[in-house]
Every structure is written in structure tokens, then in C-alpha cells.
Amino acid sequence: MTVFICSLFLPKTIQFNLPGNSRRRHTLTKRQKAFEPPKPPAVPPVDVQPSLFTPRPDITPPHTPVDEPSSPDPFANEDGFRIQFPHSGDSPTDKTKIWGGRADQPKSRASTPPPADIFESSRTLQKATEMGRRGIDKPRTLMRSESHDKVFATAQWRVVDADQGNGGLRNAALAAARDGKLSDYTWVGTLGMPTDALEGTQQKQDIEDTLATEYDMLTVFCSDKDFDGHYTHFCKQMLWPVFHYQIPDNPKSKAYEDHSWKYYVKVNQAFADKIIQNWKRGDVIWIHDYHLLLVPGMIRKKLPEAKIGFFLHVAFPSSEVFRCLAVRKELLEGMLGANLIGFQIQEYTRHFLLTCSRILTVEATPEGIQLEDRFVDVVHNAIGIDPVSLNKHREENEVRKWLAVMQERYQGKKLIVARDKLDHVRGVRQKLLAYELFLNKNPEWRENTVLIQVALSAGEPTELDAAVSDIVTRVNSTWANLAYQPVVYLKQDIDYAQYLALLTIADALMITSQREGMNLTSHEYLFCQDGKILPDKKHGSLILSEFTGTSSLFGRNELSVNPWDYRQCADAIKQALEMGEEEKTRRWEKLYQSVAHQTGSHWFSEFLSHLDRSYEEQHKRDQTYVPRLSMSSVTAKYTSSQRRLFILDYEGTLVSWGPVNQIIPVSPQRTLDVLNDLLLDERNTVYVMSGRRPEELDRVFRRVPNLGLIAENGCFLKDCGQEQWVAMADADQITNWKESVKPIMQYYLERTPGTHVEERRCSLLFHYNNAEDYESASRQASDCASHVNDACESLRVHAVATDGAIVVEPLDWTKCTAAQRVFKQLGEHMKSDEVHEQPVDFLMVVGDGREDEKVFKWANSLGDQNQIKNVITVSLGSRSTEAAATLTQGVSGVLNCLQRLASVS
Numbered sequence: 001m002t003v004f005i006c007s008l009f010l011p012k013t014i015q016f017n018l019p020g021n022s023r024r025r026h027t028l029t030k031r032q033k034a035f036e037p038p039k040p041p042a043v044p045p046v047d048v049q050p051s052l053f054t055p056r057p058d059i060t061p062p063h064t065p066v067d068e069p070s071s072p073d074p075f076a077n078e079d080g081f082r083i084q085f086p087h088s089g090d091s092p093t094d095k096t097k098i099w100g101g102r103a104d105q106p107k108s109r110a111s112t113p114p115p116a117d118i119f120e121s122s123r124t125l126q127k128a129t130e131m132g133r134r135g136i137d138k139p140r141t142l143m144r145s146e147s148h149d150k151v152f153a154t155a156q157w158r159v160v161d162a163d164q165g166n167g168g169l170r171n172a173a174l175a176a177a178r179d180g181k182l183s184d185y186t187w188v189g190t191l192g193m194p195t196d197a198l199e200g201t202q203q204k205q206d207i208e209d210t211l212a213t214e215y216d217m218l219t220v221f222c223s224d225k226d227f228d229g230h231y232t233h234f235c236k237q238m239l240w241p242v243f244h245y246q247i248p249d250n251p252k253s254k255a256y257e258d259h260s261w262k263y264y265v266k267v268n269q270a271f272a273d274k275i276i277q278n279w280k281r282g283d284v285i286w287i288h289d290y291h292l293l294l295v296p297g298m299i300r301k302k303l304p305e306a307k308i309g310f311f312l313h314v315a316f317p318s319s320e321v322f323r324c325l326a327v328r329k330e331l332l333e334g335m336l337g338a339n340l341i342g343f344q345i346q347e348y349t350r351h352f353l354l355t356c357s358r359i360l361t362v363e364a365t366p367e368g369i370q371l372e373d374r375f376v377d378v379v380h381n382a383i384g385i386d387p388v389s390l391n392k393h394r395e396e397n398e399v400r401k402w403l404a405v406m407q408e409r410y411q412g413k414k415l416i417v418a419r420d421k422l423d424h425v426r427g428v429r430q431k432l433l434a435y436e437l438f439l440n441k442n443p444e445w446r447e448n449t450v451l452i453q454v455a456l457s458a459g460e461p462t463e464l465d466a467a468v469s470d471i472v473t474r475v476n477s478t479w480a481n482l483a484y485q486p487v488v489y490l491k492q493d494i495d496y497a498q499y500l501a502l503l504t505i506a507d508a509l510m511i512t513s514q515r516e517g518m519n520l521t522s523h524e525y526l527f528c529q530d531g532k533i534l535p536d537k538k539h540g541s542l543i544l545s546e547f548t549g550t551s552s553l554f555g556r557n558e559l560s561v562n563p564w565d566y567r568q569c570a571d572a573i574k575q576a577l578e579m580g581e582e583e584k585t586r587r588w589e590k591l592y593q594s595v596a597h598q599t600g601s602h603w604f605s606e607f608l609s610h611l612d613r614s615y616e617e618q619h620k621r622d623q624t625y626v627p628r629l630s631m632s633s634v635t636a637k638y639t640s641s642q643r644r645l646f647i648l649d650y651e652g653t654l655v656s657w658g659p660v661n662q663i664i665p666v667s668p669q670r671t672l673d674v675l676n677d678l679l680l681d682e683r684n685t686v687y688v689m690s691g692r693r694p695e696e697l698d699r700v701f702r703r704v705p706n707l708g709l710i711a712e713n714g715c716f717l718k719d720c721g722q723e724q725w726v727a728m729a730d731a732d733q734i735t736n737w738k739e740s741v742k743p744i745m746q747y748y749l750e751r752t753p754g755t756h757v758e759e760r761r762c763s764l765l766f767h768y769n770n771a772e773d774y775e776s777a778s779r780q781a782s783d784c785a786s787h788v789n790d791a792c793e794s795l796r797v798h799a800v801a802t803d804g805a806i807v808v809e810p811l812d813w814t815k816c817t818a819a820q821r822v823f824k825q826l827g828e829h830m831k832s833d834e835v836h837e838q839p840v841d842f843l844m845v846v847g848d849g850r851e852d853e854k855v856f857k858w859a860n861s862l863g864d865q866n867q868i869k870n871v872i873t874v875s876l877g878s879r880s881t882e883a884a885a886t887l888t889q890g891v892s893g894v895l896n897c898l899q900r901l902a903s904v905s
């Protein structure tokens with residue numbers, strides 16, 4: 001059994017040894033790489049603040065990017081997108097490596113050809129500058145042309161760690177494998193670099209083979225243009241902002257444009273195809289994140305039996321935001337191809353369930369989504385870090401050396417640190433403004449506090465870069481002096497050793513994301529603050545945005561802030577720096593517990609075990625798995641029992657479905673005959689259950705004396721042989737919620753021609769089957785349902801979608817509660833009877849709908865607990881079911897079955 005871990009980027013990629021590239025670079029030892037002397041930049045970088053940080057002769061600070069003259073953009077493709085190369089925003093991966101650009105990789109062909117006078121070398125350097133990477137050796141001048149392609153087709157290459165992708169996921173998988181929780185696994189993903197130039201070459205085949213055989217990695221190749229449209233445009237300009245609440249009301253938002261959708265589909269399809277080609281029965285497929293939302297559905301179409309998990313690492317927004325996406329249905333349907341969908345925290349799970357119920361008009365329960373033919377489990381399970389590897393790496397010499405440099409450099413200063421990707425979502429601008437306010441308000445802290453902000457480029461320079469740089473300049477020019485610089489702003493990444501040193505020496509970490517799925521930097525910070533490496537620096541404070549997933553795990557032991565509230569953030573900085581040791585330790589200990597408990601390895605194995613359970617459970621409910629009812633077995637059980645109880649659904653089971661909005665005057669004679677025949681045997685008790693009103697059922701069954709009736713899905717009960725109906729539901733409660741729901745329904749009614757509202761005693765129905773425009777009416781109906789569910793949550797009612805109608809009904813009285821009452825009464829009735837051990841020794845439940853599932857479940861549990869010797873639960877139709885048997889011949893199959901039982905003695 002193989003576990004396929006599918007993420008957009010493989011943990012490995014390819015580094016080419018290009019002619020003209022310095023060979024020295026490839027032969028450097030790890031140590032040499034870390035301490036190689038810097039090459040001074042040709043032009044001082046514009047966006048890096050002059051720093052007082054004087055390097056010691058044996059330690060090399062990072063290279064600063066080189067400013068290149070601006071030139072036409074050869075990376076723009078025909079759709080006007082710009083090729084961008086992704087890079088990591090979570091913690092740097094835990095290997096010392098060159099945080100290099102892509103000088104050594106093929107250029108994308110997604111763009112139109114560059115003007116002849118543009119040399120690739122300058123483009124490469126510009127890319128490196130943009131990407132904020134470490135200095136790179138200048139390759140020989142290359143044109144992006146056939147000859148350029150040939151260079152790549154023949155160049156030597158090697159497999160290296162990729163610096164893009166999800167570091168948290170990678171670390172969790174490695175940790176799970178190390179801990180023995182994951183044995184045979186194969187990664188599926190792209191190389192995260194342009195590959196058109198390799199097309200048709202032996203090189204490409206060799207790379208693919210090497211990754212497959214030596215690294216257990218399946219490479220997904222897609223054209224540069226598809227990748228660009230998928231990642232740079234659809235993922236980064238549409239999904240990423242919307243998933244992080246950058247609402248398309250903003251005139252600059254691109255969320256309404258969908259011309260890059262086709263690239264998103266293509267890349268998702270390439271992933272699905274790769275997995276389908278390699279899948280074997282019993283394999284597990286686990287797909288990760290918002291880049292691959294369609295893959296579960298695409299695989300499900302081809303492999304209905306596959307075990308598929310999906311985990312969303314980023315936030316899932318409120319349904320009000322998600323519904324702005326033009327392809328909202330397709331995205332949700334894609335995700336619902338999985339057996340289990342995971343989110344980081346409960347809030348995202350709730351949003352997803354509600355969004356599905358609104359947009360797809362499907363039934364959402366707290367456990368998941370009931371589709372017509374399948375159930376999809378939905379769960380929240382937060383990712384964590386890997387303390388074991390973190391512990392190992394922070395012991396390394398490089399970390400200690402950087403600590404020594406920083407201790408000396410920042411002696412007597414309080415350090416607030418941060419490392420974020422520079423996009424709007426991460427709230428770097430808000431953080432700097434809050435810091436500025438803090439310095440303005442607290443003169444006593446000026447000259448004693450330094451904010452070290454590492455900012456990773458998020459692609460092209462934007463207005464945000466300029467705005468952030470302006471604030472940095474303003475703060476520094478206001479408060480700096482010859483010996484002090486209040487903000488150290490590094491618009492580039494740092495290596496892992498520096499990162500760990502930064503987290504260890506900090507007095508506070510400040511995260512002000514406007515939204516973020518989780519935030520593992522804060523976990524790593526807490527871990528590094530245990531005082532093991534620097535005993536006199538420990539238990540630093542954590543200032544954390546309340547809009548991160550992590551914040552919901554930390555129980556306010558962090559200094560929780562709203563990043564939009566600058567004053568509060570500024571006060572939090574002061575509080576962090578002035579907090580007494582005792583309070584710092586108390587808070588840190590609690591936070592550390594969460595981090596240590598919820599590790600990446602734990603997350604990984606938990607999800608996979610949950611997927612196993614969901615898959616098994618869903619298969620039990622699967623129509624193709626649930627066996628057909630065996631007539632001989634049911635007959636044998638029937639004849640061997642003395643006290644039989646039948647609970648039979650009415651419409652769809654004993655008669656075909658009639659128009660829901662019309663009163664049915666009579667039942668077909670055959671149904672009435674079969675029921676009467678069953679009741680001829682006095683060992684039989686028969687109840688019919690329905691969503692219909694009591695008076696309707698009275699009319700329909702007036703010629704079946706001794707029949708028990710359950711009306712309005714359990715709100716009314718009429719026992720066998722009784723004249724009177726018993727109201728099960730609390731009348732006041734019903735009146736109360738109806739008062740709230742009616743105006744909501746009225747609102748939608750007025751806006752949707754051809755719909756009507758039906759009032760039953762205990763439920764309200766919004767019928768749209770005969771609407772003039774069915775499509776738009778069904779959207780209105782979903783909105784109506786979610787409106788009711790939002791507004792009436794506390795009133796113990798819920799709105800559910802049925803075929804052509806929204807039904808609002810109470811949560812506390814169901815067909816199941818009525819069936820339980822019937823069973824209880826029979827027990828009480830028979831208490832004094834010593835002949836029989838069980839009040840009922842045969843229970844048969846037959847149904848076809850959503851409301852019948854609860855009755856099946858309850859009945860099965862009575863059988864499991866041995867409270868009833870023979871339990872038979874039978875479902876009709878094609879929905880997934882809790883029933884133990886199915887009948888495929890519809891109503892006539894049910895009537896034949898009951899008739900046969902009635903005819904045996």
C-alpha cells in the first residue's frame with residue numbers, strides 16, 4: 001500500500017550546472033557556503049535600509065540583491081501574466097543550502113520572445129533580486145531561444161532540495177516517516193521550474209526516472225504557460241486573496257476574471273492523470289492545498305473506489321466571501337471527490353459546510369456532507385512542527401555563531417522579530433505602523449528596541465513594497481542615531497541557521513497576518529524560547545494576530561491582537577516588553593504545551609487514520625457495498641419471531657412520490673391491501689411514518705384500522721388502534737421559531753416568481769419546483785436555507801434541501817424520536833408479560849430518504865446491543881445509507897416483500 005502525497009511542488013527540484021556558472025559553487029562545503037566572503041553589490045539596493053550591523057570578519061552577512069536597470073519584460077506571456085517563481089513563506093527548510101534563484105534553470109516559454117538586446121544574465125539577476133535570494137554567480141550570456149534550450153538539454157544537473165512549497169507539510173511527512181507512522185510513500189508534484197526547454201529530451205526522462213527511482217517522487221510536467229496561468233494567475237490572484245478575505249469588492253481585485261481558470265483545470269488534470277496512472281487498489285491518495293482543489297473530483301470520476309483525502313492548509317473563508325468566485329461550484333465539487341476533507345481549525349470547517357449547503361444545496365451535518373450517492377467526512381486537525389528536527393538543527397555551529405554575532409550587536413536592546421512574505425495578507429504594513437505608534441507613544445523605549453523584519457518577496461514589486469519601505473525609512477529617519485537603528489528591514493530571505501538564531505534571541509515575535517491558515521513560525525519561536533540554547537533569553541512573548549489559525553489553539557495565552565487596531569498592537573508591544581518574568585513563564589508554558597502536543601507527525605498520522613475510518617464507514621453505507629435484502633433470510637427471521645414491529649416510510653417506499661405540494665387523496669389499493677394483510681397477524685405491529693400532516697395520513701389510511709401513524713416527520717404520533725393524535729413537539733417552541741422563519745421565507749418568496757410557502761403544523765416549506773426560472777430559484781432557495789440556519793441557530797430548527805423544496809423543521813423531534821417512543825411504549829406495555837424476554841423480537845425498518853437514515857441507525861444499534869434479536873433495515877434508492885440491506889426494485893419490491901411475509905405463518 002502506497003500513500004501518494006500530492007502537493008503542487010515536490011520537495012526536490014533540479015539544479016543545472018550551466019556553462020559559465022562558477023564551478024566553485026558546486027564544490028563548496030557546507031561550511032564554506034555559510035562563510036563565503038560577500039561580493040559587494042554593484043549598486044546599493046534601494047529597498048534595504050543602511051544597517052549598523054557590522055559583520056565580523058569570519059561571518060558573512062547575506063548578499064544583498066543587485067539593482068538592475070529596468071528593461072522590457074520578457075517574462076510576460078500572451079495573456080499578460082508574468083512568470084513568477086514561487087518561494088517559501090513558512091520556515092526555511094531545515095537544510096543548509098543556497099537560497100538561490102533560478103539562474104541554473106530553464107526559462108519559461110510561457111512568455112513572448114524577449115527583445116534581442118536583452119541578455120538572460122541580466123534577467124536572471126533581476127529575477128534573483130526580485131526573489132530576494134542570495135547572490136548568484138553570473139552565468140554566460142544566454143538568449144532564451146533554441147540554443148538556450150539546447151544548453152539545458154545537455155547541461156549537467158543534480159537533484160537538490162526545493163526552496164518553494166509547503167515546508168510544514170514536508171517536515172510533517174519526514175517526521176511521520178521517522179516515527180514509523182508512514183512507511184511506503186510517494187510524493188507527486190511539479191519541479192516548480194519552467195520545463196518546456198526539456199520537452200522531448202532524454203534529460204527530461206532521466207530527471208523523471210531519477211526522481212522516481214531514487215527519491216520516490218512522481219514528477220508532474222505541464223507546459224510553462226499552463227503552470228504560469230495556474231499558479232501565478234489563478235492561484236495567486238484569485239484563490240489566494242479570496243481565501244484570505246481580500247474581497248473582490250476592491251476595484252483592483254481580479255477575482256471576477258476567470259480566463260486563467262482553464263490553466264487551473266489543466267494543471268489539476270495533469271496531477272489527476274499522473275495519480276490515476278500509478279494508483280493500485282489499496283493505495284491512499286492525499287492531496288494538499290488550494291492549488292489542487294479539483295484533483296479529488298477528477299480522480300473520483302476515474303477511480304470510484306479510491307481512498308482520497310484532501311487537506312486545505314490555507315484558511316477557508318466565510319460563504320459570503322467564497323460565493324464571489326465565479327467557479328465556486330466547480331471548486332467545491334472538486335473537493336467533494338475526497339472521502340475526507342481536512343481543515344486546520346473548526347472555523348474553516350464550519351465555513352466549508354455552510355458554503356456547500358448554500359452553493360450546492362446539499363445536506364451538511366457537523367460530520368460532513370451528504371451527497372446523493374456518497375457521504376464525505378469533514379474534519380479539522382491543525383498541523384504542527386517537528387520539535388525533534390528543530391532541536392537537532394539549533395544545536396548546529398552556524399546557529400551558535402549567528403547567536404554570538406547578534407548578542408554582541410544587539411547588546412542591551414530588546415528584539416522584536418518577524419519573518420513574513422510581503423503580501424497584503426501577512427499584514428507587514430500594519431505591523432510597522434503599530435511599531436511606529438509604539439515608538440511615538442513610548443519615548444522610554446526608543447533606543448532600546450529593535451524590530452528585525454525579514455520580508456520575503458511575494459513576486460513583482462508592488463505598491464505594498466513601496467509603502468512598507470516608506471514606513472521603514474520614516475521610522476528610521478525619525479528615531480535612528482549613530483548608534484541605533486529602530487528597524488532592521490531585510491527584504492530577502494535568511495538561511496535556516498540565521499532564522500533559528502533570530503527566533504532564539506528574540507524578546508518577542510510579532511505576527512500581524514490579516515488572515516492565515518495556521519502560522520508555524522509562532523510554533524517554532526515558542527520552541528526556541530525554552531532557554532536551552534540561551535539560558536538568559538527565554539519565554540519571550542508572542543504577539544499574534546487573532547486572524548491566524550494558530551491563534552484559535554492558543555487560548556489567549558499569547559498577546560492576541562487585531563492587526564487593524566494599531567493602538568492595540570502598539571500596546572501589545574509595550575506589554576510584551578514590560579511583562580514580568582513570572583507572567584512570561586506562565587504564558588509560555590501553556591503555549592509550549594500546545595506546540596509540543598500538536599506536532600506535525602501527530603497531525604500526519606491522525607489524518608491518515610481518520611481517512612481509513614471514514615473510508616471504511618462510507619463503504620459500509622455505499623449502495624454497491626450494502627447487500628441486497630435476502631428474502632429467505634428475512635422470512636426465516638420473521639417466522640421465528642413472535643413480537644414484530646414494522647416501521648415503514650410512506651412516500652418513496654410504500655407509494656411512489658406524489659407532488660409534494662399537493663394533498664394525496666388516497667393510497668393505491670395495493671399498498672392498503674398489503675398493510676391490512678400484515679395486520680391480520682396479531683403478532684405484527686405496523687407504523688407508517690411520513691412528512692405529511694396528521695389529517696392527510698388519516699384520510700389516506702382510513703381503511704387500514706390498527707395501523708400506527710407518525711406524521712410530520714415525528715412531530716405527531718397516533719398509536720395503533722387509537723383515535724387521537726399525540727403532539728410530540730412543544731407547541732410554543734414551534735410557534736416561536738415559525739415567527740422568525742416566516743418573514744425570511746416571505747422575503748425570498750417575493751423575489752422568486754413561481755415559488756410558494758407551505759405551512760405544516762411543525763414545519764415550513766419553501767417550494768420552488770414550479771418556479772419560472774428554476775436555476776435562479778434554486779439559488780434563492782439555498783440562500784433562504786442558509787439565512788434561516790444562520791438566523792435561527794439558537795431556536796433548535798434547521799433548514800434542509802429536499803427535491804424542489806427547502807424544509808424548515810425542528811431538530812428535537814424526528815422520525816427517529818417517534819420510533820424510539822413507539823418502541824419504549826411497547827416495552828412498557830409488555831413489562832408484565834413474563835413469557836417473552838424482549839418486548840420486540842423482530843424490527844423491520846424500510847425507507848428511502850434522509851430522515852429515515854436516523855431510524856436505520858437507531859434500529860441497527862438495538863440489534864448490535866442485543867435489545868432486539870432480529871433487526872432488518874432496508875433502504876431504497878441510490879443514496880448512501882446506514883441500512884444493512886437494500887432493495888433495488890423500488891416500491892413494488894417493498895410491497896412484494898411485505899406481501900410474502902404476510903402470507904407465511
Ligand SMILES: O=P(O)(O)OC[C@H]1O[C@H](O[C@H]2O[C@H](CO)[C@@H](O)[C@H](O)[C@H]2O)[C@H](O)[C@@H](O)[C@@H]1O
Binds near residue numbers: 166421516518
Ligand atoms: O505560496 P504558495 O506556494 O501558494 O503556498 C501557500 C503557502 O503554503 C504554505 O503555507 C500554508 O500551509 C502552512 C502549513 O500548513 C500554514 O501554516 C500556512 O498558514 C498556510 O498558508 C507555505 O508554508 C507558505 O510558504 C506558502 O505561502
